[in-house]
Amino acid sequence: MENNLLKDNVKKISRDDIEIEVHYIDSNGNKLADSTTLTGHYLDSLKMPWKTIPGYVLSSIQNFQQTFIPNSDGIYLIYFTQMAAPVIVYHRNTKGELISDPQYLTGDLNKSYQAEPLPEARNFLVDYPNDVTGRFSDKVQEYEFIYDTMQMDDFEIEKNLFIQTKNNVPVYEQPAGKQPLSQPLPYDTTWRVFKAVKENYNETVWYNLGGDIWVSANEDIKSFTIKQFSEEKKLLDNPLGAAVTNISFTYSVINSMDINRQVRILFYDYQDITTWETPYGTIINTRYQGGKSVYVKKLLQLDNNSVWAQLDNGNYIESKYLNL
Known part of the structure; x- marks a missing residue:
């Protein structure tokens, strides 16, 4: 009889006889995750089953204990919502x-x-x-x-290709440039394209309008070709030949060169060239017909890379219309 009692006592001591339930809730008491039931011997060390819950951070613990002692209420881990940084x-x-x-x-x-x-x-x-x-x-x-998005290849263009601006269009000193030049191409002007390149990264085509002036084919422009084109006729239907009263630009001279000689206007005799009191300033009523000669004192290059010819009477003509 005594042996049986001893066996029962040993069996009772060896089993896990304390159960503690751990709950995971938010500050309003809402359940965030399934609870965990821990079992262990009386007074044994209790290892807390922490949980990481996305969108929440542990803020407090209710009924915290470090050993297995009876606790019918259980342990509550209380989480607050917290926004994560991006x-x-x-x-x-x-x-x-x-x-x-x-x-x-x-x-x-x-x-x-x-x-x-x-x-x-x-x-x-x-x-x-x-x-x-x-x-x-x-x-x-x-x-x-x-x-490496700067890879570019030459892009074949049609012979005698021109573009016409359908708005004021930004230009750059190199293809894929980030900062445009200070002055855009004016609305409804026509420009000859000398060559083109294409970005390998996004297949954007860039047109070179001479020197370090580039414009993206994605801008508000229209391209076209002229079948019969002579080098003397740099532009057709001179866009600045019309009466323009609202063009006014701020510019600075970055280079100048004395010429002091007679030069010929490249346009045919049925066309005439606008003259200006100052580059991009006031337009003068007097115009010069194509094929005529004018006396150029010097050339001025502005910070938008345009080049202007100063005549002996003090007026200005864009140099691209002259046989320099």
């Missing part, structure tokens, strides 16, 4: 310029994320972070992808 992804070219707007990855706190390169630019990727995965936290995290 993950910002930058996409730049090899010059450090952004090729698209920064991407903002958002998600719940502690939720995993993965930063990725632009799908359309993967073939141009040259540098990227070693690890592009992580979890949203309360701190802003940043990633940067670098692409």
